Amino acid sequence: MSQRPAPAGASHHGPGHDGPGHDGPAPAGAVRDAHGRLQAPKTRDVTVVGPLGGAGAAHAAAAARRGRSTALVAVGDAGAPERAVRAALAAAGVEVAPGPGDRLDDAARVRDAAALVSGARVVLLRCEAPDAVLLAAARLCTGLLVLDPAPPRPLPPELLRRTDLLVPGAAELAVLAGEEPAADVEGLVRQARAVRPDGTSVVTRGARGCVVVTPAGVAEVPAVPAGSGGAGAGGGFVAALTDALLRGAGLVQAARAAVAAGRDGPDGHDDGHDERDERGSGT
Template identity: 45%
Template sequence: MSVTVVGSVNEDVLIAVDRLPGRGETVVGRSSTRAPGGKGANQAAAAGLLGPGVHMVGRVGEDPAGDRQLAALAGSRVNVSRVHRTPGLPTGTATIPVEEASGENLIVVVPGANDALTPADADVEPVHRADVLLLQLEVPVETVLAAAGAAGGTVVLTPAPPRSLPRELLDRVDVLVPNEHELVQLAGAAPAERTPAELAGLARGLGVRAVVVTLGSRGALVVPSDGGPVLLQEPPAVGVVDTTGAGDCFTGALAQGLAGGQDLRGAVRYAVAAAALSTTGAGARGGLPGDDEVRAVLPRVPPAAEVA
């Protein structure tokens, strides 16, 4: 089985704060820490720690941050032979204030070398032969579209950061994995509190084969492609330290589940367990679990409930 990720590679700057700032407000941070990041690289690292055969396609700068990010990915059992050095551009960065009491965060990304990832970079053997291809939107959309077109396996897209997507791309996606806010934006709906059934209605209106909506501490909503019942899969209870990167861990684990032959329902159950465990450590990768840890907690995952 194999998983290939085409996407962003960043260096995160994590800032611990007592509370997140409001618009125009200054707060004083308690500490600042550098850590590996980028939605694409985070998903690849999560998948790599959970199983073999993970490849990353991306770009970093010719700088120390690039050195650190390549080493971090390799340390998570990710093949980085298709992560290219980019002269004249820095490795991407993300600044992330994290509220210490709740683990909630804000994220500001500077793309750097990620913006130089081209369609030609994505038309490569690891994309062609992957059982599952993971995509996000922190690299140019034309590159994402090219990767989806070159894929030979299941295409999974996280539509983040949210933007208008061409129909041509959505038609090539097998599983769309938005969070609740991204789903609402993609559907062109007004922000509001919605029930799981209402969210499922928005998801089916997108015309994508299958949609899995991540709901943070509430788990994930599974809207299958075959018109079958919508399921709400809650996660196991854990002691949350930091939610940064939990969605990326979810998607990396979902990909490994699908690549290993699980159906969508089983892969989501596996993914909510992995994502929950990832929140027990600091930073986007500080709590990423291995397969044994996830399987140990699976008996504590509640049964999925049908959504009326």
């Protein structure tokens, strides 16, 4: 019944997840999955929740450039260039909600755009938005929930539990674990499993690739050699990862595609994981 892409080992919101259907009464004829979540018809590939001028918006534009039907639920104050940012996103093929000039608070904006969130095959969240916004979106998500926890901060246990795929750098993972950044792969794996014992994570390592951590095992994905042409698709690590999952790739295969693209960020520049991870790894 579900159309959500399913990376191997992903928790699908984890054991005990009560899902959006448990946050309110179910409509007549509603269908729930094995975890009790209401299933919604999928009307688009990717919905990003974040500020108009943030990295999440750039990821939305990158997904649209890859041919994905994409929406951005805009939260926060975009500042003076709002009209220009909206125009650029529209030109890239991104649907932006709400419209300009709304007076809703951020959590209400997410709830008002519930169809864009619940109808997406992938929902991408970043820590550019406050916890209340992230939780509101997570509770509405019926697709694959991907969380890029940057900028780093401690996060509510409910959000981590509802997340299907966590994509931190070493620095973000250390903050979530309440520890110093890990110096090696073994440390990254230990921290990832401490943060989400039954969860699935792809931990970026900058120029050294990434580590895929699932309940079933660990896979190291090395970096693509310079000059190999692998980064030509652009789009940044997270955008490339989700795009590969939407194409039906397995998680390790998707991570390889993301490593190949990750040194070119959402607008053709480094997406920030490299620099953060080089600082955070202590090596």
